[in-house]
Amino acid sequence: MGIVYLNGQYLPDSQALISPLDRGFTYGDGVYEVIRVFNGKPFLLAEHFGRLADSCAKARIGAYLTPLEEVPARLLEKNGLAGDALVYIQVTRGTAPRSHVFPPPETKPTVFAMAWAFTPNPAWAQGMITILEPDVRWSRCDIKVTSLMPNSFSAQRAKELGAHEGLFVRDGVVQEGTLSNFFAVVGGEVRTAPLSNYILPGITRAVVLDLCEEHGIPSRETQVFATELAQVEEVFLTSTVYDVAPVRSIDGRALPAEHPVADRIIALFREVVRRECF
Numbered sequence: 001m002g003i004v005y006l007n008g009q010y011l012p013d014s015q016a017l018i019s020p021l022d023r024g025f026t027y028g029d030g031v032y033e034v035i036r037v038f039n040g041k042p043f044l045l046a047e048h049f050g051r052l053a054d055s056c057a058k059a060r061i062g063a064y065l066t067p068l069e070e071v072p073a074r075l076l077e078k079n080g081l082a083g084d085a086l087v088y089i090q091v092t093r094g095t096a097p098r099s100h101v102f103p104p105p106e107t108k109p110t111v112f113a114m115a116w117a118f119t120p121n122p123a124w125a126q127g128m129i130t131i132l133e134p135d136v137r138w139s140r141c142d143i144k145v146t147s148l149m150p151n152s153f154s155a156q157r158a159k160e161l162g163a164h165e166g167l168f169v170r171d172g173v174v175q176e177g178t179l180s181n182f183f184a185v186v187g188g189e190v191r192t193a194p195l196s197n198y199i200l201p202g203i204t205r206a207v208v209l210d211l212c213e214e215h216g217i218p219s220r221e222t223q224v225f226a227t228e229l230a231q232v233e234e235v236f237l238t239s240t241v242y243d244v245a246p247v248r249s250i251d252g253r254a255l256p257a258e259h260p261v262a263d264r265i266i267a268l269f270r271e272v273v274r275r276e277c278f
């Protein structure tokens with residue numbers, strides 16, 4: 001990883017040491033963000049730091065003392081990353097003797113960040129192959145927590161079945177992907193699950209909904225049921241890692257090869273990236 005950030009210091013990854021009693025290690029007790037970098041410039045930085053602050057507040061993880069907004073740019077510079085990259089930032093509840101109850105309030109959160117060069121998988125633009133997965137996650141999916149075992153299980157199962165992404169279904173509703181938000185086009189209308197404790201408030205999702213509104217593309221935050229998937233015209237996924245990616249198949253059933261609504265949104269999203277980062 002080269003140079004990483006740990007608790008206020010920039011240092012080689014081999015020297016970034018964390019106690020095994022860190023609650024991120026013993027309890028998976030932390031929150032995180034992944035920020036996309038285009039052309040050496042962090043994209044939607046304020047939105048990611050806003051969500052990180054929200055995650056900390058919801059998880060009752062105390063304020064990290066040093067401001068972190070400068071960390072992505074400094075990590076990029078220190079690692080010579082001038083093109084496309086990802087930055088990962090994690091905040092845990094800190095190091096404390098193992099106990100289910102929270103450590104004393106003076107316990108300092110642990111803050112770790114790293115950056116690496118990133119190129120999207122070209123296969124994604126051709127259409128994601130997806131599978132449906134029972135949503136066995138906890139009921140606070142609105143918090144971006146580091147305890148990602150259910151997401152990891154589903155991502156691994158998708159990979160083993162030759163798919164790119166698993167789509168979580170809870171109470172018959174397609175909620176979101178293992179690392180993405182889910183959109184379907186039904187009767188010309190773009191639909192995505194409403195914000196709730198069952199989905200992450202995706203930053204790319206919000207950009208797409210804003211673009212729909214701005215450009216007169218009909219859209220609605222409403223549940224899409226798994227039983228409706230046979231009738232949908234298009235499906236696409238949004239995330240920091242995927243951008244906006246059309247879906248080619250769900251559980252082996254092909255979706256229409258043409259996806260004009262997704263194509264339009266992809267073009268509009270690229271415009272936003274160009275405007276912000278180039």
Ligand code: PLP
Nearest residue numbers: 179180181200202203204239240
């Ligand atoms: N849903 C889940 C479960 C995720 O992990 C992610 C991103 O990692 C998303 C949705 C998409 O969110 P964003 O667009 O902010 O990357």
